[in-house]
Amino acid sequence: MLAAVLLSLVLLLPIWVVDYLPTHDGPQHIFGAYLYNHLHDAGAGYDHYFRHNIPITNLGFPVFFTLFERVLPWKSALALTLSVIVLIWSWGFFALCRALHPRRWLIGMLGFATALQWAMYMGMFSFVLSTGIGFFVIAYAIRREQWHRRDYLNLGGLLTLQALAHIFGAMTSGVTLGCAFLIAPPDAKRWRHLGWLLLVSLPTLAIAVMARGAATPAASGPNLGERLLLAPALIFAGPGWRCGVFAALAAAGLGRGLWAVLNKRAKPIEGALTLASALFLLAGILLPTHMPGWDYAGPRFLPSGALFALALLPSERLIDQSLNVRRTVTGVVAIFLAANFSWQTLYSCDLWQRCADGLAALAAPVKRSGNRFPIILNPDVGLHPQSSSALVPFALPLRNFGALFALEQGGHVPYFFAGIAALHPHLRVEGDEQLAPAPSQFLVAPLYGPHPVDPRERSMILNYMLSYGVNYEDVVVSGTADDLVTTLGRGFVSDYQNDSVVIARFKGCPAKLRIEQALPHPLLISFGWFPSMEPSAEVRLPASQGAVTVDLAQAPCGTIWLRVIADADNSGTLTPGDGSCARAAPDGIFLAALQSQPQVINCIVRGSP
Numbered sequence: 001m002l003a004a005v006l007l008s009l010v011l012l013l014p015i016w017v018v019d020y021l022p023t024h025d026g027p028q029h030i031f032g033a034y035l036y037n038h039l040h041d042a043g044a045g046y047d048h049y050f051r052h053n054i055p056i057t058n059l060g061f062p063v064f065f066t067l068f069e070r071v072l073p074w075k076s077a078l079a080l081t082l083s084v085i086v087l088i089w090s091w092g093f094f095a096l097c098r099a100l101h102p103r104r105w106l107i108g109m110l111g112f113a114t115a116l117q118w119a120m121y122m123g124m125f126s127f128v129l130s131t132g133i134g135f136f137v138i139a140y141a142i143r144r145e146q147w148h149r150r151d152y153l154n155l156g157g158l159l160t161l162q163a164l165a166h167i168f169g170a171m172t173s174g175v176t177l178g179c180a181f182l183i184a185p186p187d188a189k190r191w192r193h194l195g196w197l198l199l200v201s202l203p204t205l206a207i208a209v210m211a212r213g214a215a216t217p218a219a220s221g222p223n224l225g226e227r228l229l230l231a232p233a234l235i236f237a238g239p240g241w242r243c244g245v246f247a248a249l250a251a252a253g254l255g256r257g258l259w260a261v262l263n264k265r266a267k268p269i270e271g272a273l274t275l276a277s278a279l280f281l282l283a284g285i286l287l288p289t290h291m292p293g294w295d296y297a298g299p300r301f302l303p304s305g306a307l308f309a310l311a312l313l314p315s316e317r318l319i320d321q322s323l324n325v326r327r328t329v330t331g332v333v334a335i336f337l338a339a340n341f342s343w344q345t346l347y348s349c350d351l352w353q354r355c356a357d358g359l360a361a362l363a364a365p366v367k368r369s370g371n372r373f374p375i376i377l378n379p380d381v382g383l384h385p386q387s388s389s390a391l392v393p394f395a396l397p398l399r400n401f402g403a404l405f406a407l408e409q410g411g412h413v414p415y416f417f418a419g420i421a422a423l424h425p426h427l428r429v430e431g432d433e434q435l436a437p438a439p440s441q442f443l444v445a446p447l448y449g450p451h452p453v454d455p456r457e458r459s460m461i462l463n464y465m466l467s468y469g470v471n472y473e474d475v476v477v478s479g480t481a482d483d484l485v486t487t488l489g490r491g492f493v494s495d496y497q498n499d500s501v502v503i504a505r506f507k508g509c510p511a512k513l514r515i516e517q518a519l520p521h522p523l524l525i526s527f528g529w530f531p532s533m534e535p536s537a538e539v540r541l542p543a544s545q546g547a548v549t550v551d552l553a554q555a556p557c558g559t560i561w562l563r564v565i566a567d568a569d570n571s572g573t574l575t576p577g578d579g580s581c582a583r584a585a586p587d588g589i590f591l592a593a594l595q596s597q598p599q600v601i602n603c604i605v606r607g608s609p
Helices: 002-011 026-038 060-069 074-100 105-114 125-142 149-165 167-182 190-200 202-212 224-235 240-262 268-286 298-311 323-354 356-362 402-409 441-448 455-471 481-489
Strands: 050-052 372-376 426-428 474-478 492-497 501-506 511-515 523-528 537-541 548-552 558-566 579-581 589-594 599-603
Touching: 002 074, 002 105, 002 323, 026 050, 026 060, 026 074, 026 125, 026 402, 026 426, 060 074, 060 125, 060 149, 074 105, 074 125, 074 268, 074 298, 105 240, 105 298, 105 323, 125 149, 125 167, 125 298, 149 167, 149 190, 149 202, 167 190, 167 202, 167 268, 167 298, 190 202, 224 240, 224 268, 224 298, 240 268, 240 298, 240 323, 268 298, 323 356, 356 402, 356 474, 356 501, 372 402, 372 455, 441 455, 455 474, 455 481, 474 481, 481 492, 481 501, 511 523, 511 558, 523 548, 537 548, 558 599
Parallel strands: 372 474, 511 599
Antiparallel strands: 050 426, 474 501, 492 501, 511 548, 523 537, 523 558, 558 579, 558 589
């Protein structure tokens, strides 16, 4: 027990060694929980865009964070909340191992090394908390020698608590308990147990049904072969030696469990954990990575499957060996744990350093209350999580970092989790008229792949994203030094800048387009931020009796493209017989370079009857 307490302290070092542990979806959950205490903060503008909501699940992280953040700065509240989550996971697994055998503490100690896992680096805080509670739930069931009505009701309450924290963890616990009761000896009142389990699980099932109603289309993910290769990293994360050791131990535990079941030597609870472990591991590998309503749904089955397999290892038999054997085994485990926590601590420091410019920008003396547009061009911070050798597959530490700018400096950001009442702690107020349009967040995906990006493609993506920035109070651009130069060169005025982040407001280089002659046909005028060829503004004008002047009020500085079509056939596109500017290419497009001084771009239409 003393060793477990010591491990608890060491486990917290990777969390507290930095003032913020960067994670993939973490900023979304942090800001969502933060709003419970700060929705009506003066000058932040939050209540103009959001309203409070009490979701039916996914409450695990918000409950603890909101409580701690009432008395602590948000970063300290976050560290304390993450500490609670990993301790519940670790002690839950330790309790499960001790419930299986009072002296199975050696394997139980390994659970502390698995707490900072892939799901934590992905920011799935409530899911990890719920799964950790599930270990306690199953340990509680194992320790019941005689079941009374009070025990069933307690079990139902624990499952409901787990479902409120996160429904996915409660589902795996319910399936595991079902396996335990199903394969119990016939004289153990099997059907009575199953009936009671179904009855006390009704609140959990209701939560699952309501959460399922929040389904959204599934994204694409890796194929079956890739999921099989990635499975160890999608459970434990980290370098090969760490994932390899845990994967080998889990395979050994599952193998032993299957052998005991096939040879009829397994205790009922061991048979149940073996069955549940096999089911969850197969589900995590065979099911798609993303399913309707749940991103990374398939991998969520893997931690329970792997930890159940670990718990099946009878480490107490090693304790019964000679003193030399005990010392050797204990020494090997201690060395592995030391190496594990050293890597996790160093990785936390490395993540923080890679995100240092973004964290510094959060502290900038900037206050906002309107729409803000984060353009994160380097969400992977150079870690290449899409590669097969990634330490933490798919994790993009800066992907959702924009939410923290809203938290620290005020305002509203797009891409925020505020659209599903069953899952999200805050929802947007009715009506979208107060929201600025935003392009897909996935447009920047080509910029953080494992292969070098064509500079022209990067410029096209950045300019297209910047073209949306004209509708926002400011933009927050995170990328290379050249990206920042491009941003400022397009007419954005910096309020804060460091080596890789700039916070800037759009001023632009307003210009006018003058059509020199009268035209008997409607005019279609569009322009965009070259080299992006997507139009940022389009307008249709009726036939004119004289020259026409059009304000390009949201034009950027630098090169833009324009297309003017005298639409003779009212087709809405450039077709034979339509007119276009004399200086334009055959597709009707011509370029113009805009500067800070007001200027007029002249167009003489040719080709129109």
